[in-house]
Amino acid sequence: MPRLLRHELLMFEALREGLGEEMERDPNVCVIGEDVGDYGGSYKVTKGFSEKFGSWRVLDTPIAENSFTGMAIGAAMTGLRPVVEGMNMGFLLLAYNQIANNCGMLHYTSGGQFTIPVVIRGPGGVGRQLGAEHSQRLESYFQSVPGLQMVACSTPYNAKGLMKAAIRCENPVILYEHVLLYNLKEKIPDEEYTCCLEEAEMVRPGTDITILTYSRMRYHVTQAAKTLVDRGYDPEIIDIRSLKPFDMYTIGESVKKTHRVLIVEECMRTGGIGASLRSAIMESFWDELDGPIGCLSSQDVPTPYSGPLEELTVVQPHQIVTAVENLCGKK
Amino acid sequence: MNGSKSMLKLAAAALSKGLQESPLKSGLAEKGNFCRTVFLTRRYSAECSGKETNPTSKKSDSGEIDVEIPVKFDLHLLESGPSQVTTTNKEELMKIYTDMQIIRRAEIAADMLFKSQMIRGFCHLYDGQEAVSVGLERALSYDDNVITAYRDHGIFLGRGGTVFELFSELMGKRTGCALGKGGSMHLYHREHNFWGGWGIVGTTPPLGAGLAFGQKYEKKPNVTAAIYGDGAGNQGQLFEAQNLAALWNLPLILVIENNHFGMGTAEWRSSKKTTHYDRVSYIPGIKTDGMDVFAVGEAFKLCKEHCLSGKGPITLEADTYRYHGHSMSDPGSTYRSRQEIQGMRQERDPIERVRKIILKEELATNEELKDLDKQIRHEVDEASAKAREAEFPGEEELFANIYKADSGLIVTGCDRKHSKVQMS
Numbered sequence: 001m002p003r004l005l006r007h008e009l010l011m012f013e014a015l016r017e018g019l020g021e022e023m024e025r026d027p028n029v030c031v032i033g034e035d036v037g038d039y040g041g042s043y044k045v046t047k048g049f050s051e052k053f054g055s056w057r058v059l060d061t062p063i064a065e066n067s068f069t070g071m072a073i074g075a076a077m078t079g080l081r082p083v084v085e086g087m088n089m090g091f092l093l094l095a096y097n098q099i100a101n102n103c104g105m106l107h108y109t110s111g112g113q114f115t116i117p118v119v120i121r122g123p124g125g126v127g128r129q130l131g132a133e134h135s136q137r138l139e140s141y142f143q144s145v146p147g148l149q150m151v152a153c154s155t156p157y158n159a160k161g162l163m164k165a166a167i168r169c170e171n172p173v174i175l176y177e178h179v180l181l182y183n184l185k186e187k188i189p190d191e192e193y194t195c196c197l198e199e200a201e202m203v204r205p206g207t208d209i210t211i212l213t214y215s216r217m218r219y220h221v222t223q224a225a226k227t228l229v230d231r232g233y234d235p236e237i238i239d240i241r242s243l244k245p246f247d248m249y250t251i252g253e254s255v256k257k258t259h260r261v262l263i264v265e266e267c268m269r270t271g272g273i274g275a276s277l278r279s280a281i282m283e284s285f286w287d288e289l290d291g292p293i294g295c296l297s298s299q300d301v302p303t304p305y306s307g308p309l310e311e312l313t314v315v316q317p318h319q320i321v322t323a324v325e326n327l328c329g330k331k
Numbered sequence: 332m333n334g335s336k337s338m339l340k341l342a343a344a345a346l347s348k349g350l351q352e353s354p355l356k357s358g359l360a361e362k363g364n365f366c367r368t369v370f371l372t373r374r375y376s377a378e379c380s381g382k383e384t385n386p387t388s389k390k391s392d393s394g395e396i397d398v399e400i401p402v403k404f405d406l407h408l409l410e411s412g413p414s415q416v417t418t419t420n421k422e423e424l425m426k427i428y429t430d431m432q433i434i435r436r437a438e439i440a441a442d443m444l445f446k447s448q449m450i451r452g453f454c455h456l457y458d459g460q461e462a463v464s465v466g467l468e469r470a471l472s473y474d475d476n477v478i479t480a481y482r483d484h485g486i487f488l489g490r491g492g493t494v495f496e497l498f499s500e501l502m503g504k505r506t507g508c509a510l511g512k513g514g515s516m517h518l519y520h521r522e523h524n525f526w527g528g529w530g531i532v533g534t535t536p537p538l539g540a541g542l543a544f545g546q547k548y549e550k551k552p553n554v555t556a557a558i559y560g561d562g563a564g565n566q567g568q569l570f571e572a573q574n575l576a577a578l579w580n581l582p583l584i585l586v587i588e589n590n591h592f593g594m595g596t597a598e599w600r601s602s603k604k605t606t607h608y609d610r611v612s613y614i615p616g617i618k619t620d621g622m623d624v625f626a627v628g629e630a631f632k633l634c635k636e637h638c639l640s641g642k643g644p645i646t647l648e649a650d651t652y653r654y655h656g657h658s659m660s661d662p663g664s665t666y667r668s669r670q671e672i673q674g675m676r677q678e679r680d681p682i683e684r685v686r687k688i689i690l691k692e693e694l695a696t697n698e699e700l701k702d703l704d705k706q707i708r709h710e711v712d713e714a715s716a717k718a719r720e721a722e723f724p725g726e727e728e729l730f731a732n733i734y735k736a737d738s739g740l741i742v743t744g745c746d747r748k749h750s751k752v753q754m755s
């Protein structure tokens with residue numbers, strides 16, 4: 001049996017590979033963002049692209065998020081497939097009106113006449129002492145906009161797959177990347193593949209408890225899992241990947257198996273993805289649950305600059321261990 | 332002669348209040364009883380020498396008619412403007428008259444439908460501004476893009492939308508152009524490249540830049556007209572879009588329908604600079620009499636040529652006026668005087684102007700025009716009645732078209748039992 005050919009790369013290279021393949025495949029795919037062209041992207045996702053595809057397809061914009069996002073939406077209406085890069089996701093708050101009112105809702109308010117196949121992507125999440133304004137998690141702000149799809153990548157494999165799928169999708173997709181994951185290394189297949197936008201990813205099958213997580217918290221969870229396994233627990237870890245809509249099938253099958261749920265997220269506690277997910281699971285799988293659904297989120301504070309304080313803001317592996325022990329009982 | 336009586340009354344009151352300002356200057360809001368009344372009419376009448384109401388025209392032997400454009404075009408960064416004379420013929424004139432009259436009658440009918448609560452929510456009427464929509468269509472084709480804000484009924488009809496589709500949408504019926512799910516502010520016509528109908532002030536310049544970007548990307552020999560109002564003239568995203576369009580030479584005509592009021596705020600109370608065509612030092616502009624359909628047409632022709640020659644964006648400011656208030660919730664007379672509105676109707680009405688030319692050149696008799704008016708009124712009434720009979724969208728439409736058909740999945744909201752969306 002021939003071995004599957006694989007190659008190793010970093011997360012930002014995987015994103016670049018996915019984006020590059022789609023740009024080669026479809027001439028309507030273009031990139032719009034700050035410093036994506038000559039500079040190669042602030043996180044090097046588009047390095048080399050403007051030489052290869054030309055500066056019209058890899059458009060360096062002025063610092064005008066509101067209007068260039070609006071422009072991308074208008075271009076998508078005509079049939080182009082722009083990939084908008086927010087240099088940091090937090091800057092896209094300036095384009096909130098365009099994303100919420102125009103991007104998400106147009107297919108509906110026009111009675112199906114127009115589609116907006118735009119991808120909005122960029123790094124977000126809490127980094128290393130970047131300060132409050134550069135540590136935004138936008139998934140909670142956009143989750144209630146109807147018409148948007150939201151996915152969060154967490155490994156080079158799913159980063160490339162989700163990037164490709166998002167570009168091919170007819171709906172507007174927000175692809176959440178994380179500042180601290182760009183240098184993750186992994187071997188990915190040589191042959192072409194995409195990931196399903198609406199599917200969750202099974203990270204570690206188990207029987208004791210279902211731990212639902214996404215993006216960077218996946219790594220805090222897997223780290224906590226090592227301790228938990230040593231202590232005799234068997235956690236099932238699912239990276240939900242699709243933040244809107246939730247993959248309730250995969251989640252549901254898991255809940256029916258383990259009967260206990262813990263959500264670990266980097267979102268703020270108030271109005272976060274965890275809050276919605278908790279509500280959805282309770283509504284649908286109440287009879288399957290043996291106890292309350294736990295939810296570990298970031299504290300409802302502007303992310304402080306100071307190192308020790310920043311650590312307290314975000315969920316840490318030892319907190320995950322404690323939460324599982326509380327939910328499952330001591331072994 | 333009621334008009335002049337009340338005018339005299341007000342004039343007398345003005346004098347007694349000791350208003351120092353000559354009526355020729357723009358009226359400034361003053362404390363007291365006149366605090367919300369502003370004299371606007373005379374300001375424009377100073378420019379209108381009365382020629383608009385009796386435009387000069389000349390018919391040649393071939394049947395072509397030269398019509399004078401009385402108000403001079405104001406130019407910014409342009410060496411020459413359009414001709415002050417336009418050439419037309421009987422067929423065109425009758426079509427222009429009919430198109431404008433249809434918009435006028437449709438808006439009046441919408442007013443009545445709103446008052447009888449068959450149209451709800453917001454309803455922003457276009458009567459008075461017909462010359463902008465019809466003038467635009469004189470120069471642009473259905474292959475060019477048009478995008479506008481919420482005062483879109485007239486533009487929708489100009490782009491070839493039917494009165495029936497319009498009324499259906501306004502009444503929320505399934506026969507509406509957006510299946511009843513958009514409403515007054517969200518009219519669309521994909522086939523004729525009318526991209527809406529948008530509710531947020533200032534949102535159209537960036538979107539228009541995107542449409543123009545698409546045209547340039549695909550090397551189409553077409554332009555985009557992105558329409559906004561004087562109220563949007565101070566939006567940051569407009570400035571941003573202007574820079575983007577100029578930077579990348581996008582074929583974008585930034586059209587500002589300047590009706591001088593951002594809802595209840597007159598332009599001189601909101602803008603340091605009340606003209607818009609000359610605001611940007613690197614984008615040329617042209618200001619035209621927006622109540623003269625021929626002036627608007629010539630201005631759009633020039634703008635289209637400018638964009639297609641690869642020179643980048645251009646601003647077109649149409650000096651126009653809305654007879655109704657900002658919307659049906661606004662009487663429109665607390666911040667404008669009735670004299671002003673009446674004055675506009677008498678001196679600068681776009682349809683009257685064309686009617687006078689038709690009569691003067693003996694293209695139709697008064698009786699024939701009256702019959703045409705009656706016929707249009709009848710058609711509009713019929714469309715209204717038909718729309719009233721039409722069905723509302725069914726329950727299955729509530730969750731339809733949230734996402735585009737895709738993976739055969741059922742998407743649910745948080746409340747899994749109720750909000751299900753079939754993605755197939």
